[in-house]
Amino acid sequence: MVISVIYLPMREKDNRGITMKKIVYKSRAIQAVILIVAACLLVSLWPLRIWHETVSTEVIPQGEIFSEVVDEEKTILQEIVAQYNHMDTIDVYLDENSHGETFFLRILDEQWQMVCEEETAILPENLPGFQEVVIDVDMEVGKTYFVILQGDESEIFSGWGPVPAENTPYMGMLYYADSSQEGMSLMARYNYSMPLRKTWVFGLGVLIVGITAFAILGVRLWYKKKEDKLTTVEKVFKRVMNPIVAAGVLICIGAVLAGYCGNYLLDNTVYFVSVVLLALILFYSINHDRVGQPPIFTRDYLKSHLGDLIQSVAIAGAVAGCCEYMSGLYDIHHTVAERKEMLWFSLAVLAMFKWKEIVNAYNLIYLGAAGLCGYHYYQMNLTEEMDELAVQALKYTVWIAILLGLIVIRTLIRLCKRKLTRVSYVYAALITVFFALIIIFRNGRWWSVALAVAFGLFYLNYGMWEHKERIFVNIARGIIIQFMWSTGYALLHRPYVTFRNARYTHIFHTVTITASYLTIVECATAVILLSKLRKSRKLKDCYKELVLFGVVSSYMLFTMSRTAFLAVGITVLFAIGMMAGGRKLKFLKNYGKNLGMLLLSVAVCLPVTFTVQRNIPALVSDPFLYEIEYSMYCPEDVMRGRRLWSKNFMRVGRFIDVFAEKIFSIPEGTFDIYGEIEEYERTHKDRIKAEIPDEAEDESRALEIADNVELVASTDYVPEGVPKEALKDEDYTNGRLDIFKSYLEQLNMTGHEEMGAVLKNGEIATHAHNIYLQVAYDHGIPVGIFFILLGIGTFIRSCLYYRREKDKITYASFPAVVSVAVAVAGMVEWIFHLSNPCGLVLMLAVTPLIFRES
Structure with a gap:
C-alpha cells in the first residue's frame, strides 16, 4: 500500500498494477526503498521480536569466599529460580588451583529431570576468573532449577560465600558434597537472553520512524535542487x-x-x-530478462481471484490438518487434527460462494440462531476435567457445525434453482456407490461418513461454481503453500542429525509418513513444472518451477525411502510421457528434454537444500522433538548451543553411506570415510554401560543392549510383528509380504471393526500397509473389489479428461498424475483416509471428473 501511493502513474493507462517495468521517478524509488527498509526493521522489532538483549544476574558473595575441591565424587548443587524465559550462558568462577581438561555443568528441573549437560574446557589462561558455560535452554519463569558442578577426571575449585537473601531472592539453597551450606550462594553470573523489552522496542521504533522521516525529507529536498530522472521498478530492485x-x-x-x-x-x-x-x-x-513476462499478482488479479486465493489457503490448511493427524501420537491429537482439517475444508467450500450468497438476510438469521445454539452446546459439554486439547476440539466442533449448516443451506437453494451443471453419470454413479458402501459397511468408523458428506458437498458446490477451470490451480497452489510453510518450520525447528535421523523426517516423526506426504507434493510440483515446459523451455519462463521441483525432490531423496522412490519415479515418468506432446521422434525429443531438465534441477538443488537444511536449524537452535524422538540418540549439542561444527549434525559422508546402504544395499560403513560409525558406537556403548543399574538382572540386560548398539538411522522401518531376523535376507518389502498374507487370510464379506489383523506371532498390526487390502479388510471383500474398480475407472476417466481439456484447463493432467501416484504408493502404504494428505488430495483431484463441462 505504501509503495503504491508514492509511485507516479504511467503516461499510458496501466491497469495491471505495480510491475517490474513500471516507470517511476528516481526520488520516489529511493523513498520507497527507505520505507520498505523501515517497515522491515519495525516488524523485526514487533511482532517478530527477533532482536534480543542479554540480562545478567551476578552473584558475588559479601564476605569471606570459600573454595573446596569439586571432582567426580564431590559436587556443588545450587538451587535457583528462573527469572526469564531463556538462559543463554552461566559464567562460573574458578580459582587458580583448578586443573584438568574439562568439567561438567548440569541443570535439572523441579522433577530432577535433566534439562542440559555441558562439558566445558578448563582454560588455564583464564584462572582465576569466570569460565563461560553455554546453556541455551528455555526455562519457565518462577520455576525452580538445580545447577550442578562436577569434575570430569579433573579437580576444580569454585567459589561461594554468604549472600543476603533479600538481595538475591532468586537464589536457593547451596549444597556441597551433599551437605547444605546455609546462607551461601555460588559465585557466578547467570546470563539470560530475551527479546528487547517494551521500552527498548518503543524507543528504537520511534528512532527508526524519525530517521525514516528525516531521510525521506532529505531525498525530497535533494531532488528539488537536482534533476529527478525516470527509472523503472526493475532497475531499482536490481540495485538494491x-x-x-x-x-x-x-x-x-x-x-x-x-x-x-x-x-x-x-x-x-x-x-x-x-x-x-x-x-x-x-x-x-x-x-x-523479463521481457514478455506478465506480472504474477496484480490489483485486477487479486480483485477477480480473491476467492481462489482463499480456497488455496484453505486447502493448504486442510493439508496441514492431515499432516498434524499423521503426526499425532494420541487419540486426542487425532481428534483435534481432524477438526482442524474439516474447519479449513469448510472454508474451501465457502470460497466457491458468491459474496451475496454469504452476506444476506437469511444467512444472518441463521448465523445468529446457530451461534446461540453452538454457544449453548459448548457450555453444556464443557467440564473442568477437560484439558486444553479437549476444549480446543470442542470449539472446533461447534464452528464446523455452524459452517456445515451455512453450506447446506446454500447448496439446497442452488439445487432448487437448478444451477448444477451436467453430470458424468457413470463416474458420478461410481463415486456415489462407493460413498454408500463405506457408510453402510463402516463397522463403527465415522471418518468414512465425514468423507462422504464433506466431499459430497464439495462436489455439488463445484458443480454450481462459475469458475470450474480454476480448481486445479487452487489445489496445486494450496499444496505448495502448505509445503513452503512446513519446510520453513522444518528449517527453524527440525535439525538434520547424523545418527538420530539420517533419513530425514521433515515435520513428521517417521520416514514413512514423510515419504507419502512428499509423494503428493511431488505430484503437484511435477504437474506445475511440466505444464510450464509444454509452453516454453526458456529458463526465464520456468526457473522458479525447476527450483521448486528440485527442492521437493531433494527432501524426497533425504527420506531414502525405496517405496517412495518407486512411486515418485513411476509417477514422474508417466507425467512426462503424458505431457511431452508430439508424435514419434518429436515425442521422444520432448520426453528426453523434459526428463533432462527435471534431473538437472534435482542435481542443482540437492546440495543447496542439503546445506540449508543441515545448517539453518543449527543456527536457530530451537529444535522441536516429538515425544517418541527423545532418546539417548539425540545429543546435547544438537538440542542447544548453535554448534554447526558438531559431528552430530548430518555430514555429507554419512548421507552417502546411508543412501548407498538403503537404496543400493551397499554395506553400511563402505563410505564411512571419517570413521564416524565406529566412534559413535563406542561412545554410546560406554554411555549405556555407565548408566547400568545396580541390580544384576538389569546389568546383564544393559550390557546386552550396549553390545548390540545399532544406529537409529541405519535401521529400516519394521512393521509390527515382523522380527528383525526375518529382514536379514534382503527383504525389500521390510516384512510387508507377511502382513499381506495375514490380511488376505482374514478377509470377509462385511469387514471388521478394528483395522489391525492378527499376525502370525499373535501381535495386532497397526494397518495393512496397502490401501486395497485395508479397504477390503475394513469394509468387506465386495467393497474392496469396488474400490479397485473405482481406481481403474478414475485413471481412465482422468486420462480422457486430460486428452479433451489439456488446452483449456490449467493443470488438466493433475487427476491422472495423482491417481497413478496413489495407486502405486498405496500398494505398499496405507494412504487412503480422510486425514491422510494423499487421500485428501486424491478426492479433491477427481472433482471435475464427476461433471461433463469444464
Whole structure:
C-alpha cells in the first residue's frame, strides 16, 4: 500500500498494477526503498521480536569466599529460580588451583529431570576468573532449577560465600558434597537472553520512524535542487538486491572457508559449491530478462481471484490438518487434527460462494440462531476435567457445525434453482456407490461418513461454481503453500542429525509418513513444472518451477525411502510421457528434454537444500522433538548451543553411506570415510554401560543392549510383528509380504471393526500397509473389489479428461498424475483416509471428473 501511493502513474493507462517495468521517478524509488527498509526493521522489532538483549544476574558473595575441591565424587548443587524465559550462558568462577581438561555443568528441573549437560574446557589462561558455560535452554519463569558442578577426571575449585537473601531472592539453597551450606550462594553470573523489552522496542521504533522521516525529507529536498530522472521498478530492485545477495554470499563463503561449519574437506567442499549454486540461482532470479513476462499478482488479479486465493489457503490448511493427524501420537491429537482439517475444508467450500450468497438476510438469521445454539452446546459439554486439547476440539466442533449448516443451506437453494451443471453419470454413479458402501459397511468408523458428506458437498458446490477451470490451480497452489510453510518450520525447528535421523523426517516423526506426504507434493510440483515446459523451455519462463521441483525432490531423496522412490519415479515418468506432446521422434525429443531438465534441477538443488537444511536449524537452535524422538540418540549439542561444527549434525559422508546402504544395499560403513560409525558406537556403548543399574538382572540386560548398539538411522522401518531376523535376507518389502498374507487370510464379506489383523506371532498390526487390502479388510471383500474398480475407472476417466481439456484447463493432467501416484504408493502404504494428505488430495483431484463441462 505504501509503495503504491508514492509511485507516479504511467503516461499510458496501466491497469495491471505495480510491475517490474513500471516507470517511476528516481526520488520516489529511493523513498520507497527507505520505507520498505523501515517497515522491515519495525516488524523485526514487533511482532517478530527477533532482536534480543542479554540480562545478567551476578552473584558475588559479601564476605569471606570459600573454595573446596569439586571432582567426580564431590559436587556443588545450587538451587535457583528462573527469572526469564531463556538462559543463554552461566559464567562460573574458578580459582587458580583448578586443573584438568574439562568439567561438567548440569541443570535439572523441579522433577530432577535433566534439562542440559555441558562439558566445558578448563582454560588455564583464564584462572582465576569466570569460565563461560553455554546453556541455551528455555526455562519457565518462577520455576525452580538445580545447577550442578562436577569434575570430569579433573579437580576444580569454585567459589561461594554468604549472600543476603533479600538481595538475591532468586537464589536457593547451596549444597556441597551433599551437605547444605546455609546462607551461601555460588559465585557466578547467570546470563539470560530475551527479546528487547517494551521500552527498548518503543524507543528504537520511534528512532527508526524519525530517521525514516528525516531521510525521506532529505531525498525530497535533494531532488528539488537536482534533476529527478525516470527509472523503472526493475532497475531499482536490481540495485538494491544485488548488493544484499553479494554480501550474504561473501559471508557464507567466509564462514565455510573459516571452518565454522566443520573441518571436514568433503563437507566444506559441498557447502562451498552449494553457496555458489545458490548465488547463481538468486542472481539469475534478480537479473534475468523479463521481457514478455506478465506480472504474477496484480490489483485486477487479486480483485477477480480473491476467492481462489482463499480456497488455496484453505486447502493448504486442510493439508496441514492431515499432516498434524499423521503426526499425532494420541487419540486426542487425532481428534483435534481432524477438526482442524474439516474447519479449513469448510472454508474451501465457502470460497466457491458468491459474496451475496454469504452476506444476506437469511444467512444472518441463521448465523445468529446457530451461534446461540453452538454457544449453548459448548457450555453444556464443557467440564473442568477437560484439558486444553479437549476444549480446543470442542470449539472446533461447534464452528464446523455452524459452517456445515451455512453450506447446506446454500447448496439446497442452488439445487432448487437448478444451477448444477451436467453430470458424468457413470463416474458420478461410481463415486456415489462407493460413498454408500463405506457408510453402510463402516463397522463403527465415522471418518468414512465425514468423507462422504464433506466431499459430497464439495462436489455439488463445484458443480454450481462459475469458475470450474480454476480448481486445479487452487489445489496445486494450496499444496505448495502448505509445503513452503512446513519446510520453513522444518528449517527453524527440525535439525538434520547424523545418527538420530539420517533419513530425514521433515515435520513428521517417521520416514514413512514423510515419504507419502512428499509423494503428493511431488505430484503437484511435477504437474506445475511440466505444464510450464509444454509452453516454453526458456529458463526465464520456468526457473522458479525447476527450483521448486528440485527442492521437493531433494527432501524426497533425504527420506531414502525405496517405496517412495518407486512411486515418485513411476509417477514422474508417466507425467512426462503424458505431457511431452508430439508424435514419434518429436515425442521422444520432448520426453528426453523434459526428463533432462527435471534431473538437472534435482542435481542443482540437492546440495543447496542439503546445506540449508543441515545448517539453518543449527543456527536457530530451537529444535522441536516429538515425544517418541527423545532418546539417548539425540545429543546435547544438537538440542542447544548453535554448534554447526558438531559431528552430530548430518555430514555429507554419512548421507552417502546411508543412501548407498538403503537404496543400493551397499554395506553400511563402505563410505564411512571419517570413521564416524565406529566412534559413535563406542561412545554410546560406554554411555549405556555407565548408566547400568545396580541390580544384576538389569546389568546383564544393559550390557546386552550396549553390545548390540545399532544406529537409529541405519535401521529400516519394521512393521509390527515382523522380527528383525526375518529382514536379514534382503527383504525389500521390510516384512510387508507377511502382513499381506495375514490380511488376505482374514478377509470377509462385511469387514471388521478394528483395522489391525492378527499376525502370525499373535501381535495386532497397526494397518495393512496397502490401501486395497485395508479397504477390503475394513469394509468387506465386495467393497474392496469396488474400490479397485473405482481406481481403474478414475485413471481412465482422468486420462480422457486430460486428452479433451489439456488446452483449456490449467493443470488438466493433475487427476491422472495423482491417481497413478496413489495407486502405486498405496500398494505398499496405507494412504487412503480422510486425514491422510494423499487421500485428501486424491478426492479433491477427481472433482471435475464427476461433471461433463469444464
